[in-house]
Amino acid sequence: MANVVVLGAGLGGTIMAYELRDDLGTEHKVSVITKGTQYSFVPSNPWVAVGWREREAVTIDLEPVFKKRGIALFSQGAKRLHASEHRIELMDGSSVPYDYLVIATGPDLAFDEIEGFGPEHYTQSVCHIDHALRAKPAFDELVKNPGPVIIGAVQGASCFGPAYEFAFILEKALRDAKVRDRVPMTFVTSEPYIGHLGLDGVGDTKGLLESAMRDKHIKWITNAKVDKFEAGKVHVTEMAEDGTVKTTHELPFAYSMMLPAFRGVEAVRGIEGLTNPRGFILADKYQRNPGFPDIFSVGVCVAIPPIAKTPVPVGVPKTGFMIESMVTATARNIASLIAGKQPAAVPTWNAVCLADFGDSGIAFVAQPQIPPRNVNWSSEGKWVHVAKVAFEKYFLHKMRSGRSEPFYEHLAMQTLGIEKLKAVAMEK
16 A cells, blocks of 8 residues: 655645545545645635635635545644655654655745735735735725735745736725725836736736736836835835846835745755755656655645746746646656556646636636747636636635546636637626
8 A cells, every 4th residue: 555645735735635536546545734624715815805705715624525535634734854764744743654745835935035024014915814814904904094005026926916916806995995096006026027927928918917007007117126125115126127226116005915935845945856945846747856756746836947037036837727737647647656657647737827806807828838838818808707706616616525627627628718718607
């Protein structure tokens, strides 16, 4: 009997456990290590931050679902991976051994790399459900006492979509509260241009997002390096295309939400042969680590180099469709190894995204995610908001029932048939 352990229970880790259970059957052990028992649907966090969702609507207790699927759950959390010993040390001092390990931890949020940054200091966050819940009273205060807003993503960030989503969702919530006219908004981003997204754009994301920002009276600063945050103020250096300083800004704010850079979690960071200098897991085309062939990785924790050099560092996002393809390939490759065969499954690394703007949105498909692409498409419309709501309901139902079919793939195929997706979305 093989003992396969998944480290992490976010999007990648949870569906990883489901697919391993399906591919390996009941004769092999599947375990998950995470902190606590709750799964939270991160794409809903911008809605949580303005009060459009409550915690109960977007979280799932994994314990009964895993029990039903025959998946062991260690909710103590991981303290340190001892890769050469094939075990994970837990926070309570105990250890979990493994024959094969899948690292699916997601990122550590590097707020500490910028002075005054993060929910413990002067800015809000939608990276975690707890952060989003803490952002709601700050939103309520903004409505009571309107003032300037700064939204965006700092240097080294790789997940830009939620920043754009939150800017437009916040804008809609302020309009609903009848105070938008008293809230100047500025989008501050390390991207070289609006709509870059860490992907050098997809279709016309540059034109679509710039147009949407103009329409909603949101100003922007690109190639932005944040120097520090103070109470009610952010210091920003805007870089020129050649990497020299173009200008500096001191921007006041009554409310700010900016996405941080990511790095690998402490439990795996700094293990020679396993991670890069930022702590992300090195992986070959089969999602397998070259130095430790019994270790695989999926999701945001995987090391992917930037697409190209930019005046301010930006990373590459790992979207849901991309993660799902990593998961399926990894499950098949571990099953092959257990059967005495060599891994052969290679993930597609395609991307499909629905970016909700509260009452509209932008969708894009990139196949593959890294250019040059066979499909490079984007579109906008009110149907995107409706489709995102329908997607949230469907995906949470899938997670609660322990289903492992690749929903992002279905979504991508529907999106390529755009009229069909519009029709399905409007029926929900």
